[in-house]
Amino acid sequence: MPKKVVSIIVFPGSNCDRDLAIAIQKHLNVKTEYIWHNEAKIKHHEMIFIPGGFSFGDYLRAGILATKSPAIKEVINFSKKGVPIIGICNGFQILTECKLLEGSLLVNKNQLFICKDIFLKIENKKSIFSKNIKKDILKFPIAHGQGNYYASKDSLKKLEDNEQVIFRYCSNKGSVKNKNNPNGSLNNIAGITNKKKNILGMMPHPERAISDKSTADGNIFFEGLKELL
């Protein structure tokens, strides 16, 4: 049987697309295909990734200009059909800007671009993306200037009630406190899904944690996606 193909959307300014392809190929028995943002058709749509980076230089608001690219129209179409979609970092920002995910990612509370390893608590394992993650706490790097998750009171309540929060920033022992919150995100939120739970957005970078000395927990994350393909 020919290998399945996972699509990775590439924008001018994306910079995690290749790391993502390497991580996917390492763990999932699939091929990867880069889709340039100007392409109006996504041929392979078993699963779609939107990588990190600085699409369109983060001009206007991080992620917004990318939402007007033809490839994103296709992503929106496929999202309605239940195709699993994962947006990482800038990919998360793009998914909130095109309203596939609730809320918005504001400038970090301390105004700094934060680049360091953090700990993530898997808040629930009921989503297709998290149910096979074989650990409760993961160590991933973050690298962003706008990762401060915000949603209105109502939206936040719905997110929590529907169990759409998948990852929260925590201590190495899994305690979710303000001091473990690197960027000011409400409820320490680091990753959420949509209501239908086929779209995941997350600020931390699993694709940058597959061969690094400081953490290789990204392997556990990608291994957990196997069942989807």
Next chain:
Amino acid sequence: MIYRVFVNYKKGILDPEAEAIKKTAKRMGFKSMKNISKGKFFDIEISEKKAGLEEIRNLSEELLSNPVIENFKILKK
């Protein structure tokens, strides 16, 4: 015809940049300052008023501002 679209954060959204400006202003001795908010504006030239204004309104909603966190206002320049 030029219209100016102002975009700023909704009430309750913390803007760390405005907070930093406020702290510095206080340090400089501006004692009466209670609050400062920061925004941005876009000047848009159009050729036809009725259709143009409609387009500017749509553009402000769909691109220039994010309704989750920002308000916008259109004024004639």
